[in-house]
Ligand code: 5GP
């Protein structure tokens with residue numbers, strides 16, 4: 001965090017404020033963990049704080065300390081609108097473009113609050129008076145730790161903050177194995193464990209709560225895996241019917257795409273998930289090395305993210321989406337081989 005940004009934030013927080021902390025649509029472990037970690041920290045500094053998410057988050061995150069206080073905009077739209085209009089400071093975490101928050105966008109655009117961004121995605125938009133953006137960071141949760149440090153606030157670390165930040169870092173780094181995991185990440189994590197994060201229980205809470213339905217859906221996903229060796233690419237398709245047949249619940253497909261990426265020789269993996277309700281096909285894209293799925297998702301799928309992990313969507317049918325995808329690959333043959 002640079003000196004000017006720290007100064008702006010210190011000024012914003014020098015007296016008790018009404019603060020809203022917002023995460024992105026379809027919140028993941030890093031969105032929830034970073035927002036709740038910051039929530040407990042700002043409360044300890046004496047502010048009135050509310051965490052708000054555009055829509056609901058998966059059950060496997062519903063044990064995280066403070067998660068019962070989160071306002072889900074989609075479920076409590078009026079309360080969400082009032083909370084936003086009352087706020088004088090709004091923190092936006094784990095996203096960098098207001099296009100990532102669905103209908104909450106309109107509320108934020110109406111607000112007179114000052115915005116602070118904490119985020120690690122590429123190509124940030126310019127809406128914040130204080131922008132802490134660092135694409136080299138493992139996770140937004142790690143950034144919240146550095147943010148606390150910059151405000152001389154590490155003495156406020158407690159087990160609630162530590163548990164939330166640990167969960168965010170663990171989920172966004174694939175349990176500390178993605179290339180964005182640095183020696184500093186490990187030092188941060190060590191400090192979080194010392195401050196009360198129970199690493200082994202957190203891992204169990206997140207990864208050992210599979211439902212039989214999710215396991216069966218994984219079976220279907222793996223059966224639907226297609227490998228295109230000439231492009232070092234593998235993809236998985238899940239239709240709405242397959243989701244329905246296996247009683248799909250939010251979060252069930254999280255991580256499926258990594259099985260495609262784990263195949264020897266594969267450097268580009270995609271999962272296509274049909275969503276009939278929104279009339280889209282949601283895609284998760286992953287890569288190894290220099291092939292940028294951020295660029296790929298931005299160019300073709302109204303999406304974005306990081307070099308090695310991005311998301312996007314198509315408004316064509318599932319079949320057309322796949323056919324189009326395959327027809328795009330030859331243009332990337334050099335990058336993929
Ligand atoms: P996932 O595939 O797990 O949904 O997302 C992978 C990464 O890409 C995450 O960091 C997520 O925040 C980001 N991401 C997912 N969908 C979108 C999207 O539609 N637009 C942008 N800009 N980023 C996305």
Ligand code: MN
Pocket residue numbers: 030031094120139140172
């Ligand atoms: Mn993140």
